[in-house]
Amino acid sequence: MERIGFIGTGEIAAAMVAGLTGRGHQISVSERNGAMAAALAAQFSDVTIATNEQVVSDSDTVFLCLLADVAREVLPDLPFRDDQRVISVMVDVALAELRTLCAPVNEIAITIPLPSIAVGGSALPVYPDSMALRSLFGDTDMIIPCGSEDALNAHFAATALASPILDQMCEGARWLAALTGDQTASEQYVVTVFAGFLRSMIENPETSFEDLLDSLATEGGLNATLRTHMRDTGAVDALSEGLDALKPRLRLAD
Ligand SMILES: NC(=O)c1ccc[n+]([C@@H]2O[C@H](COP(=O)([O-])OP(=O)(O)OC[C@H]3O[C@@H](n4cnc5c(N)ncnc54)[C@H](OP(=O)(O)O)[C@@H]3O)[C@@H](O)[C@H]2O)c1
Incomplete structure (x- = not known):
């Protein structure tokens, strides 16, 4: 006790x-x-x-x-x-x-x-x-x-990924619901899709994000098309820039 x-x-x-x-x-x-x-x-x-x-x-x-x-x-x-x-x-x-x-x-x-x-x-x-x-x-x-306080503070920064990524999932579910008319089912669909990807990585630690992305990279496919759009419009760079912007508060070197 x-x-x-x-x-x-x-x-x-x-x-x-x-x-x-x-x-x-x-x-x-x-x-x-x-x-x-x-x-x-x-x-x-x-x-x-x-x-x-x-x-x-x-x-x-x-x-x-x-x-x-x-x-x-x-x-x-x-x-x-x-x-x-x-x-x-x-x-x-x-x-x-x-x-x-x-x-x-x-x-x-x-x-x-x-x-x-x-x-x-x-x-x-x-x-x-x-x-x-x-x-x-x-x-x-x-x-x-x-291994160090800096490494811990870098993890603090990484926790900030949670709300922007949930926000994207939320937006995706909202977009789906606008077409299906069912917000709850849309959210459950999106969360189940991601739970499947995440479970496969947790159960097989040798699986990397790159492996999952490769499995979704069919040329001209829907995933590849949307991913390219996001990169071309700066959304991915914005995420890295946003994480970098947290460094001074976390006493991390640039
Ligand atoms: N929320 C998260 O997910 C999360 C994750 C990791 C780390 N943290 C860290 O955890 C800390 C707290 O975050 P939080 O989200 O839990 O904030 P929070 O909900 O605002 O909790 C802070 C608490 O401190 C109380 N408090 C204020 N003055 C006090 C006093 N003199 N004596 C005792 N308690 C007092 C507040 O009470 P009153 O409401 O009455 O003022 C409030 O309940 C932060 O430093 C944050 O960085 C939070």
């Missing part, structure tokens, strides 16, 4: 709590956001609500799920101990700064959850590698240890 605390009870904390609940842990969440904390405590019998101070006092492992400015204001006053583990999910607070904010904690890691952690099967890049993270999520999610 682990005593696990969450400072900052927002969207990502709620997803992580949902992923951890029911496994014999004692989970405390901080009072803000009040509605989210109350909903988690009402839904899960192993979740209690506490002040920030109590969450830290009562936990072996503390997850930091705050926005950076709030973290800088709140963390220095909390009663961290040197026998605790801290795992931050915050994009904008570097490891060196965390060491100061959470002194005297020695074991500090940064990971990158996404909301799908609620149901398991998600990917968790982490730096430095964390036995605490592995013991809590290693059975349900894929832990990806990164």
Whole structure:
């Protein structure tokens, strides 16, 4: 049994709590956001609500799920101990700064959850590698240890692929529904097509994106025609440029 605390009870904390609940842990969440904390405590019998101070006092492992400015204001006053583990999910607070904010904690890691952690099967890049993270999520999610903080931050940038790609799928489903008259069936069709491609890569790790693209590259075919159109109109370059534009915020060299 682990005593696990969450400072900052927002969207990502709620997803992580949902992923951890029911496994014999004692989970405390901080009072803000009040509605989210109350909903988690009402839904899960192993979740209690506490002040920030109590969450830290009562936990072996503390997850930091705050926005950076709030973290800088709140963390220095909390009663961290040197026998605790801290795992931050915050994009904008570097490891060196965390060491100061959470002194005297020695074991500090940064990971990158996404909301799908609620149901398991998600990917968790982490730096430095964390036995605490592995013991809590290693059975349900894929832990990806990164070789450096820069490599971790590059994964933070890559998480931003999610909404533009979902947006394209959404637009494709909307286009289909305009012709079929059934939005739900169109979304299910698009998602099933992609789930099939993605499953084939996960089940066969030797399969690359290039392999899948090759299988869709029949000259003059519908896929090749639309892909060429997207490249010619700059949509693919725009994606790379957008990722590059995230580098300064993530302290990544150009
Ligand atoms: N959402 C994601 O998918 C995701 C993924 C990876 C990493 N992250 C990182 O996770 C962090 C949180 O993101 P989020 O999307 O979960 O944001 P969020 O929903 O806004 O959660 C932040 C929470 O902090 C609470 N808070 C504000 N002041 C506080 C204080 N003094 N003490 C304790 N809690 C306080 C807020 O409560 P109030 O609403 O009452 O102000 C809110 O519930 C960010 O640093 C982000 O980079 C998020």
